[in-house]
Amino acid sequence: MPGPAAIYTFLGPQGTFTEAALMQVPGAAEATRVPASNVNAALDMVRDGSVHAAMVPIENSVEGGVTATLDAIAGGPELRITREVLVPISFVLVARPGMALADIRRISTHGHAWAQCRLWVETNIPGAEYVPGSSTAAAALGLLADGAHYDAAICAPIVAQEQPGLSVLAENIGDNPGAVTRFIMVSRPGELPQRTGADKTTVVVPLPEDRPGALMEILDQFATRGVNLSRIESRPTGQYLGHYFFSIDADGHVQDARVADALAGLHRISPATRFLGSYGRADAQKVVVAPHTSDEAFHAAHQWVDGILQPRPGLPETAS
Numbered sequence: 001m002p003g004p005a006a007i008y009t010f011l012g013p014q015g016t017f018t019e020a021a022l023m024q025v026p027g028a029a030e031a032t033r034v035p036a037s038n039v040n041a042a043l044d045m046v047r048d049g050s051v052h053a054a055m056v057p058i059e060n061s062v063e064g065g066v067t068a069t070l071d072a073i074a075g076g077p078e079l080r081i082t083r084e085v086l087v088p089i090s091f092v093l094v095a096r097p098g099m100a101l102a103d104i105r106r107i108s109t110h111g112h113a114w115a116q117c118r119l120w121v122e123t124n125i126p127g128a129e130y131v132p133g134s135s136t137a138a139a140a141l142g143l144l145a146d147g148a149h150y151d152a153a154i155c156a157p158i159v160a161q162e163q164p165g166l167s168v169l170a171e172n173i174g175d176n177p178g179a180v181t182r183f184i185m186v187s188r189p190g191e192l193p194q195r196t197g198a199d200k201t202t203v204v205v206p207l208p209e210d211r212p213g214a215l216m217e218i219l220d221q222f223a224t225r226g227v228n229l230s231r232i233e234s235r236p237t238g239q240y241l242g243h244y245f246f247s248i249d250a251d252g253h254v255q256d257a258r259v260a261d262a263l264a265g266l267h268r269i270s271p272a273t274r275f276l277g278s279y280g281r282a283d284a285q286k287v288v289v290a291p292h293t294s295d296e297a298f299h300a301a302h303q304w305v306d307g308i309l310q311p312r313p314g315l316p317e318t319a320s
């Protein structure tokens with residue numbers, strides 16, 4: 001990980017939930033932080049080497065995967081996830097001073113924020129129209145621009161606290177009070193984060209075509225090695241209709257024998273499988289490993305096979 005001279009980018013501008021996620025990273029407060037206007041722009045900065053790493057959203061508890069991020073890291077020059085961060089999400093509705101709820105017709109925010117506040121909006125501002133925004137903070141700041149074409153924005157409480165030109169019309173408007181979003185730190189391929197025993201591995205597996213049971217075979221690579229999956233999503237590759245890849249999070253580190261063995265199995269089934277990283281779980285929860293899928297069990301099994309392939313001359317044959 002880069003030190004104090006680190007340069008990080010994030011889905012900006014200042015005041016996004018993604019910035020809050022970045023600020024949880026040790027050393028981020030002292031680092032140079034460059035806002036990006038969308039996820040692709042942030043990842044391009046990583047790929048061209050102008051920043052060390054990017055913080056981007058990947059999954060939320062209501063909408064599931066952030067498709068822009070899943071697709072952007074699945075293709076193009078390889079990137080690696082080095083860390084995950086969880087941020088509890090709470091939304092406020094902001095407008096220019098003097099506006100009341102009854103005046104609001106058009107609301108802008110990030111698509112995921114809209115999805116997480118839909119019921120509240122339907123109940124409290126029936127018929128309100130959604131104006132897509134590149135982020136929650138960008139939507140809120142847009143209200144202050146001349147000729148803003150919407151009346152209110154949904155954003156994080158901090159934006160309203162730091163912008164005197166915005167007033168809060170409603171607080172805690174998320175439909176799910178326990179909503180959490182998962183963010184990932186992404187860099188160019190380099191040293192793997194250390195194995196901690198509480199790790200996750202992310203892979204992208206293109207689904208082989210015209211092969212009955214291919215998905216079952218993919219899942220089986222994990223199941224037979226006792227590797228638990230915490231997320232699996234299918235996404236169209238964008239090449240042509242019906243061509244999909246799977247984005248998968250598995251418990252464990254690629255330095256765990258069972259995970260390495262599962263990845264080797266995936267590669268045999270789908271040679272374009274992409275390794276996106278092994279990194280510590282945000283909740284630091286240790287992965288439970290059955291004895292027959294431990295590193296020791298794999299090591300003993302490999303030694304046994306090696307012994308069969310290269311019998312040592314002079315030793316009597318064993319019964320097994």
Ligand SMILES: O=C(O)C(=O)Cc1ccccc1
Nearest residue numbers: 016017018110112113135136
């Ligand atoms: O727009 C933001 O503030 C983001 O960081 C993206 C986002 C939007 C809604 C929930 C979580 C993350």
